[in-house]
Amino acid sequence: MSLEDVNDRGEPAVSAFDLLGGEPKVRELVDRFYDLMELEPAWAELRALHPTTLEGSRDKLHWFLCGWLGGPQHYIERFGHPRLRARHLPFAIGIKERDQWMACMEQAMREVGMDPAFAERLKASFFNTADWMRNKGV
Incomplete structure (x- = not known):
């Protein structure tokens, strides 16, 4: 998700990556x-979909989000096209898992002090992507 290439005054637009605060804030x-x-038992099913150690998952999401938000394309440089849906097909992802992912990300956005209006915009984009990952009915 990038903002428009130019704003209404014809100036280069600021990317969501920059609005967020760049790589340090994405990390x-x-x-x-x-x-x-x-930490949260409410997200146990979501946690169970991940490897025992989360270091690789942390790095991959960081690299992906940098590019998705309009910053450096670290993920693509390392792995090629994200192919998100294909990469998530081995995992049973339904409404519960999607909603847990969203709730966890929403809390993370609040706790890192993201601007609420900006967080709402990201929330909508995150939801569309998370919903696209669903591959089971419930």
Whole structure:
């Protein structure tokens, strides 16, 4: 998700990556997301879909989000096209898992102090992507 290439005054638009605060803020968001996933029993099913250690997951989500938000394409440089749905097909992802992912990310966005209006915009984009990952009915 990138913002428009230019704003209404014809100036280069600022990317969501820059609005968030660049790589340090993306890393902070990702780390908080995975910390919460490990700590909160409410997200046990979501946590169970991940490897025993989350270091690789943390890095991959950080690299992916940097590019998805309009910053450096770290994920693509390492792995090629994200092919998100295909990469998630081995995991049973339904409404419950999607909603847990969203709730965990929403809490992480709040806890890292993201601007609420910006967080709402991201929430909508995150939801569309998370919903696309579903591969089971419930």
